[in-house]
Amino acid sequence: MSGKANISESLAKGLAILDLFGVEDAGFTLSEIAARVGISKTSAHRYVTTYCEQDYLARDARSGLYRLGVRTLALAQSMIETSELVRGLRPFVDEAAARHGIHIDVALLSRDAVYLVYRRDSADTRVFRSFSYASSLHYLAAGKAAMAFMEPRALAEIMSRLTLAAKTDRTITDKAVLEAELAEAREVGYAKNNEESLPGLIAIGAPLFSLRTGKVVGAVSFDSSTATYSMQELERLFAGYLVELAKKISAVVSL
Amino acid sequence: MSGKANISESLAKGLAILDLFGVEDAGFTLSEIAARVGISKTSAHRYVTTYCEQDYLARDARSGLYRLGVRTLALAQSMIETSELVRGLRPFVDEAAARHGIHIDVALLSRDAVYLVYRRDSADTRVFRSFSYASSLHYLAAGKAAMAFMEPRALAEIMSRLTLAAKTDRTITDKAVLEAELAEAREVGYAKNNEESLPGLIAIGAPLFSLRTGKVVGAVSFDSSTATYSMQELERLFAGYLVELAKKISAVVSL
């Protein structure tokens, strides 16, 4: 019926349900789900109960709203654990951290956000291993690095969706300013975050490419407190090295 | 066909595919997926391409194997952000951390593992917020607390699946010993982790209950280095408080 062939429309509708649960919206009623996805309440009910049975969705006890279930955490865990990319880049990042005594973050791009998949910390005594996330692109060094080096068409599409919400008073909220910064990042090979996400925190980030498609898949970044380094020092001391590291990883690790 | 009615069998089969990707196994070929789930290669192909289109799955560039995609991270992020439970318990845990100067972890139970959904850290200057996970139950205070207070039938089922893999030389690998510890935990109201997950790390954990179903849904736990507290001190100083905190949270927060 619709454009693409060879896809399971049932599953696609099922995934469309999961798509509803963004960070903004808390929970949905069955009727809401049916209306938003564009299916009947009957179908929505079948899908939702299937999800609930597997803990991908859960009903809130008091409000009765459907929310994402704990099972989604297990998926993310498995994603990190089994990712060949994460496994492959670990030695690089660990070596970099050991030699320069810095903490390097690796983030992957998906849709309109970057997701931190590996962080090398000095004090790694935790039982639980942690991974992290961010909700947008425009206020992070990793996010801007990814945006700067993606295809113009893809960038334009993302730019049209970005709201450029302010996290601090230095967050870029003007599209023209952001475009200019991205152009500068393309020149020098890395992007900056000058206290745009959190006061007192600066960072630089360099893009990771897929050696198969040539597209941007993520970024490596390095953050610092303004108390230890100024942005000038950060760039002078580490920018060259970070870009080099990103190239090395891009050349070796798959995806 | 099969027992339960009112579920979408297409979606169920789709989720069965995701279930394959445990922490152990790295990736699968299409034929493997078809064989393990018990469907034809054709169907598996339709499902998998649908997943790939949405970044829930991705093909590894060099090996050609299918793996979990970045999108799963976004789901987990949304789960944490929109969870009413996580929102509700934040003030309790923050207050506890502020008053006692300790780091309290909150974990949720799903299937055979607990997932850390909130951690109160003193130095919370990070851009990325982190959440974490663990792969089993038997070597964690939170995991043992959850096991100790679940229904006997559910416990027996989980026990039959647990492999009791050793993380340290103090990890409990004998079912009888574990059963005895769980019985003790039921007596005192909390469970212990005596360097069973990591050398030099001890912890205590108390169960969280659903006020609707009365079942265990997770646990709060508190860990410490053996350098700062002995297990005896940990129990004497914090066990009572931790059990109290768990009760307070259980009484107020939904799910």
Next chain:
DNA sequence: GCCGGGTGTTCCGGCTGGCGGAACGGTAGT
């Protein structure tokens, strides 16, 4: 109190789209 609008749930016939066997093209190992 009753009633209206909201919820989630179940039943059922129509027909869509998931189903798997078989055949195709590509690549890697022998």
Next chain:
DNA sequence: ACTACCGTTCCGCCAGCCGGAACACCCGGC
């Protein structure tokens, strides 16, 4: 070259998804 596996496509058949309608339920309001 030959084999063996990979992923992909084509196609006819019928399982099962679909949605309208009717159901039981709960809550707020005239």
